[in-house]
Amino acid sequence: xxxxxxxxxxxxxxxxxxxxxxxxxxxxxxxxxxxxxxxxxxxxxxxxxxxxxxxxxxxxxxxxxxxxxxxxxxxxxxxxxxxxxxxxxxxxxxxxxxxxxxxxxxxxxxxxxxxxxxxxxxxxxxxxxxxxxxxxxxxxxxxxxxxxxxxxxxxxxxxxxxxxxxxxxxxxxxxxxxxxxxxxxxxxxxxxxxxxxxxxxxxxxxxxxxxxxxxxxxxxxxxxxxxxxxxxxxxxxxxxxxxxxxxxxxxxxxxxxxxxxxxxxxxxxxxxxxxxxxxxxxxxxxxxxxxxxxxxxxxxxxxxxxxxxxxxxxxxxxxxxxxxxxxxxxxxxxxxxxxxxxxxxxxxxxxxxxxxx
Amino acid sequence: xxxxxxxxxxxxxxxxxxxxxxxxxxxxxxxxxxxxxxxxxxxxxxxxxxxxxxxxxxxxxxxxxxxxxxxxxxxxxxxxxxxxxxxxxxxxxxxxxxxxxxxxxxxxxxxxxxxxxxxxxxxxxxxxxxxxxxxxxxxxxxxxxxxxxxxxxxxxxxxxxxxxxxxxxxxxxxxxxxxxxxxxxxxxxxxxxxxxxxxxxxxxxxxxxxxxxxxxxxxxxxxxxxxxxxxxxxxxxxxxxxxxxxxxxxxxxxxxxxxxxxxxxxxxxxxxxxxxxxxxxxxxxxxxxxxxxxxxxxxxxxxxxxxxxxxxxxxxxxxxxxxxxxxxxxxxxxxxxxxxxxxxxxxxxxxxxxxxxxxxxxxxxxxxxxxxxxxxxxxxxxxxxxxxxxxxxxxxxxxxxxxxxxxxxxxxxxxxxxxxxxxxxxxxxxxxxxxxxxxxxxxxxxxxxxxxxxxxxxxxxxxxxxxxxxxxxxxxxxxxxxxx
Numbered sequence: 095x096x097x098x099x100x101x102x103x104x105x106x107x108x109x110x111x112x113x114x115x116x117x118x119x120x121x122x123x124x125x126x127x128x129x130x131x132x133x134x135x136x137x138x139x140x141x142x143x144x145x146x147x148x149x150x151x152x153x154x155x156x157x158x159x160x161x162x163x164x165x166x167x168x169x170x171x172x173x174x175x176x177x178x179x180x181x182x183x184x185x186x187x188x189x190x191x192x193x194x195x196x197x198x199x200x201x202x203x204x205x206x207x208x209x210x211x212x213x214x215x216x217x218x219x220x221x222x223x224x225x226x227x228x229x230x231x232x233x234x235x236x237x238x239x240x241x242x243x244x245x246x247x248x249x250x251x252x253x254x255x256x257x258x259x260x261x262x263x264x265x266x267x268x269x270x271x272x273x274x275x276x277x278x279x280x281x282x283x284x285x286x287x288x289x290x291x292x293x294x295x296x297x298x299x300x301x302x303x304x305x306x307x308x309x310x311x312x313x314x315x316x317x318x319x320x321x322x323x324x325x326x327x328x329x330x331x332x333x334x335x336x337x338x339x340x341x342x343x344x345x346x347x348x349x350x351x352x353x354x355x356x357x358x359x360x361x362x363x364x365x366x367x368x369x370x371x372x373x374x375x376x377x378x379x380x381x382x383x384x385x386x387x388x389x390x391x392x393x394x395x396x397x398x399x400x401x402x403x404x405x406x407x408x409x410x411x412x413x414x415x416x417x418x419x420x421x422x423x424x425x426x427x428x429x430x431x432x433x434x435x436x437x438x439x440x441x442x443x444x445x446x447x448x449x450x451x
Numbered sequence: 452x453x454x455x456x457x458x459x460x461x462x463x464x465x466x467x468x469x470x471x472x473x474x475x476x477x478x479x480x481x482x483x484x485x486x487x488x489x490x491x492x493x494x495x496x497x498x499x500x501x502x503x504x505x506x507x508x509x510x511x512x513x514x515x516x517x518x519x520x521x522x523x524x525x526x527x528x529x530x531x532x533x534x535x536x537x538x539x540x541x542x543x544x545x546x547x548x549x550x551x552x553x554x555x556x557x558x559x560x561x562x563x564x565x566x567x568x569x570x571x572x573x574x575x576x577x578x579x580x581x582x583x584x585x586x587x588x589x590x591x592x593x594x595x596x597x598x599x600x601x602x603x604x605x606x607x608x609x610x611x612x613x614x615x616x617x618x619x620x621x622x623x624x625x626x627x628x629x630x631x632x633x634x635x636x637x638x639x640x641x642x643x644x645x646x647x648x649x650x651x652x653x654x655x656x657x658x659x660x661x662x663x664x665x666x667x668x669x670x671x672x673x674x675x676x677x678x679x680x681x682x683x684x685x686x687x688x689x690x691x692x693x694x695x696x697x698x699x700x701x702x703x704x705x706x707x708x709x710x711x712x713x714x715x716x717x718x719x720x721x722x723x724x725x726x727x728x729x730x731x732x733x734x735x736x737x738x739x740x741x742x743x744x745x746x747x748x749x750x751x752x753x754x755x756x757x758x759x760x761x762x763x764x765x766x767x768x769x770x771x772x773x774x775x776x777x778x779x780x781x782x783x784x785x786x787x788x789x790x791x792x793x794x795x796x797x798x799x800x801x802x803x804x805x806x807x808x809x810x811x812x813x814x815x816x817x818x819x820x821x822x823x824x825x826x827x828x829x830x831x832x833x834x835x836x837x838x839x840x841x842x843x844x845x846x847x848x849x850x851x852x853x854x855x856x857x858x859x860x861x862x863x864x865x866x867x868x869x870x871x872x873x874x875x876x877x878x879x880x881x882x883x884x885x886x887x888x889x890x891x892x893x894x895x896x897x898x899x900x901x902x903x904x905x906x907x908x909x910x911x912x913x914x915x916x917x918x919x920x921x922x923x924x925x926x927x928x929x930x931x932x933x934x935x
Contacts, residue, residue: 313805314797321793325782331755331773332780332849333793 103387104395106435107428110385111399114427121423122416132414136421139409140402148290150405151398153363157182157355157372159299159397161379163306164351166388170310171344172323172337177231177246178352179376180253181224185353187260188223189216189360190275190367193282194265200281208281216282217298217357224353225346227253232342242345250376258369265367274368284362293362299394302351306390319344352376373404381429387436400425454513455480455640456532456609461500461510463664470496471507471664478609478642481635485651485672486644487684488661489868494644497661498611501642502534503527514609533602534611539594543587547597550586555604572604576637577630591741592623596630603639610634610641616650617866620740621896622931628654646868648677660684685870700904701731704857704888705752710761712747720759721747723912729857729888734879736903737892740930744912745892746774746861752890753859766856766888772846774861776839780846783835787827787845788816790834794849819848824874840871847878858882860891864898876902896927 115133122129141147161178168175175181193216200208230249234240258273260266265275284293310316321329322340329335355375360367382400386392407421456478463471471493478484488494499505501512503521512519514530521527524534541550548569552559559565569582578596580589586597595615602610612631616624631641632654645651651658652672660668660683668675668683707727714721722744729735739745750756751763753771773779781790792799792812801811816830825844827837834842843863850858860879864872879902883889893899899906906917908929917926 312807312809314802314807315805317789317792317807321782321785321789324784325778327779328782329793331771334796 103385103389103392106432107385107392107396107399110428110431110435111403111424113431114424117427118420118424122420127416128414132410132416135413135416136406136410138406139413140406142409145290146405146409148287148292150291150408151401152296153291153293154405155398155401156293156295156299156362157359157375158379158382158400159303159394160295160355160358161352161375162382162386162393162397163299163302163390164348164355165380165383166386166390166393167306167319167351168344168348169383170323170388171319171340172326173341173345173348174243175228175231175246175345175348176243176380177228177249177253177376178348178355178379179372179374180246180250181227181349181352182356182359182372182376183253183257184227184349185220185224185356186360186367186371187257187265187356188219188353189357190260190265190278192216192219193278193361194276197279197282201279203281205280209283209285212279212281213284213361216278216361217354220353220357220360221350222353224356225350227353228345228349232345235345236338236342246345254369257367257371261368267366272368275366278361278365282361283365284358286362291363293358295358295362298354298358299397303390303394310390352379355379378404378425381425385428385432453480454478455482455515456501457513458497458501459511459513461497461507461512463496463500463505463507469664471500474510474661474664474666476501476659476666478640479657480608480640481638482640482657483631483635483655484640484642485655485658486642486661487646487648487651487658487680489684489870492661492684493664494661495613496664498534498613498642498644501527501609502532502611528605528607531606531608532611533599533605533607533609535595535598535602535613535615537613537615537617539598541586541594541597541601543585545586546582547580547584547586547589547600548582550597551582551601551604554601555606557604569600569604573600576600576603577633592619592627595619595627603634608639610639611644612641613644614646614866615643616645616647620894621927622740624650646866648680651680652677681869684868700733701886703728704731704766705729705890706762706764707748707752708762710748710751710763711759712744712751712756713759714747720744720912722751722909722914724761725907725909725912725914727907727914727916729890731856731886731888732883733904734883734889734891734902736899736906737890737909738896738899738906738917738926738930739892739909741894743930744909744914747912748909748914749859749861749890749892752857768853768855769857769859770850770853770855772850772858772860772863774863774865776842776846777835781834781842784833786831786833787820787825787837788813788830790845791816791819791830791849791852795852815852819845819852823848840867840874843867843871843875847875851878851882855882855887857888857890860889862892862894864893864895872898896923896930900926 119129119133122132139146140151161182165175165178196212196215200212227249231242231245234245235242261273261275267274267276284295286293310320318335318340321333322335322337326337330337359371364371378400382396383393385396403421403424407418410416411418454477458474458476461471461474474497476497486494496505500507503523503526512521519530548566551569552565557565566582573580578600580593580596580600589597616627619627628650643655655672658672658675659666662684705728707725710722710725711720712722725748737745747756751758752765753769755771777783782793792807801808813830820827823844825841827841864875879889879891891902900923906926908915908917908926910930915929
């Protein structure tokens with residue numbers, strides 16, 4: 095009651111993670127692994143050292159938070175965007191291309207000026223590309239009634255295929271040997287915290303989370319978004335809201351955020367485009383948003399949580415020989431537990447409201 | 452009469468709210484037992500106890516002389532109890548016989564046999580249901596009958612009917628209730644939950660009245676009358692309502708000429724031709740049986756349906772009170788303040804540029820809760836948590852808050868109890884008294900006649916204005932036969 099919604103979703107996520115880890119431990123023991131060793135390797139990989147935190151967890155959290163914010167934006171407006179993976183790739187391609195081209199023009203401008211011009215253009219290109227990638231499902235839905243769940247999902251495969259063609263074609267590195275792009279020039283790279291892989295994208299993600307939270311809570315447009323998602327008929331009839339417009343803008347904004355995640359990943363972490371750039375960020379982002387109950391502030395926390403789990407999983411594979419894929423058991427268990435808790439909370443709330451119709 | 456179902460000393464509490472206190476209820480074999488009470492009096496909770504949906508905190512259930520523990524609807528069905536809910540519980544894509552077979556647990560390995568069985572059963576109880584029709588294609592009246600047929604096919608000897616006539620036209624409701632009577636010869640007893648005295652007085656043998664979770668009256672129907680029942684339900688004699696002096700009708704606010712509007716989601720005309728006026732300060736009643744074009748007319752006036760041909764001029768702002776409270780008029784998960792903000796849009800005093808000042812919206816909501824007598828815990832409460840009557844009070848408060856020139860209300864008293872209904876009537880009259888042009892459709896003709904200054908009948912999509920002083924019979928005839 096007194097606990098605010100962001101806090102409540104984080105607490106329930108933390109409890110759910112406990113359950114998830116117990117399930118993982120049981121599974122590991124049953125399959126003959128040393129569960130204690132595996133879990134301690136995981137913990138060490140997630141927050142055992144400054145290096146784990148600043149170079150493994152936080153950099154991974156950046157795309158997850160950005161995508162989670164985007165998914166939350168779409169879902170709150172009633173648009174089921176399953177296509178963040180494709181939008182991420184669209185953003186990554188655009189960022190790579192603009193970074194290489196504009197980075198080339200700005201050679202000789204002096205490091206600071208070059209970067210001040212190039213990096214914003216790189217990120218802007220990523221945002222636009224992500225929004226354009228999402229514009230296809232918007233048009234299909236509004237003109238022809240095609241369900242966005244299907245169109246966004248299918249465009250993921252197109253996005254992956256496009257990257258694969260890009261890195262063997264137009265954007266392939268200059269020697270034409272490896273299926274990846276050239277490294278971005280320094281001017282096109284987001285500044286990193288010295289000695290770590292943590293980049294400025296984190297600040298961007300945090301600011302956007304706060305902005306989106308304020309948007310939903312305090313603005314009329316954000317209210318229209320929530321109303322459209324909660325009950326599009328009432329929003330249109332009583333609220334006289336153009337729900338088609340809200341739906342379209344929510345999906346475009348969602349694509350823009352996923353595109354930004356792709357741009358920030360290339361410009362801040364990998365400095366190059368290649369296949370499998372995303373280890374499924376677009377899908378994990380859905381879990382991040384749902385676990386945060388679509389609350390932008392809680393999305394920061396759940397994004398960090400999943401980043402820690404996945405960073406821990408890599409360490410677990412390296413140090414304890416447990417396949418990293420086992421961490422999906424934890425992620426899935428967390429989601430199931432949270433959904434069950436939410437369903438139960440609703441039932442209790444309904445009961446408390448009385449049995450009478 | 453031997454007792455078929457006995458609920459003894461049933462109590463149920465939700466949190467601090469007592470839903471049922473020490474309730475005793477007896478249903479005799481072959482009896483029709485009317486269960487009356489206001490919304491929230493505990494009628495549905497009591498029936499949910501009898502159907503195994505709600506476990507009572509204390510008390511016992513005796514069926515045919517045997518004490519039973521009903522832990523689920525499945526067990527209730529096994530004990531011979533069938534429930535007919537207000538909402539449709541069949542599978543729309545399945546045929547009638549498939550739905551019956553599914554509920555009754557019949558084998559469907561031989562479709563012909565099952566189909567014939569359903570046909571024979573429908574004939575025996577006098578229902579005009581084709582076993583092969585798709586359930587989703589049935590009319591509201593036939594859907595209701597399918598629900599009853601399913602219960603009887605599952606060998607129910609006790610039928611619990613939750614406001615079965617609420618979705619039916621007056622003529623159809625009458626027919627349905629007389630069919631219910633004929634079940635008595637088959638040894639089937641019925642409990643009829645209803646708001647309407649006339650139904651109870653017309654077909655029931657016995658009546659039980661609940662008020663605030665307690666039985667306040669029980670006895671044969673023959674020894675009581677409408678006035679007495681109203682007193683039991685409300686706990687006091689309802690005051691004669693003051694009919695506010697109708698203001699002299701003022702300027703024309705709505706002018707509709709030869710209007711045609713297509714039915715939503717189909718190509719056929721819903722409204723074929725309508726010509727009418729509404730002036731400031733009057734209540735114009737639209738009388739029509741469900742599906743005769745009233746929805747299209749009202750939505751077109753409210754600017755929410757496009758005219759196919761004809762002219763329509765409406766003063767602004769025009770505000771619609773949609774028929775379906777929970778799906779169109781309110782967002783159940785939103786608080787009352789959020790619902791008020793939704794209804795008032797961008798011109799509200801709490802909107803400054805792109806920002807919403809929630810404090811101000813909450814303050815205004817609290818004032819409206821107070822002045823409209825909404826029983827709510829506060830402006831933070833989700834709309835879902837209110838009873839139907841209180842939801843409608845909030846909806847009307849929000850509608851009037853927009854200072855409408857024209858107020859369009861679609862059946863605003865649907866499902867409301869006596870007291871809330873009377874209050875809604877008063878609000879509509881008061882709005883007209885304050886100079887609003889009010890256009891209202893009510894499913895109940897008596898209600899409509901008591902509220903409206905003038906009545907326009909819609910039959911088969913054709914509008915006819917009734918002359919002043921037209922009798923109830925004349926209006927009813929026009930509703931059924933009019934239009935040509």
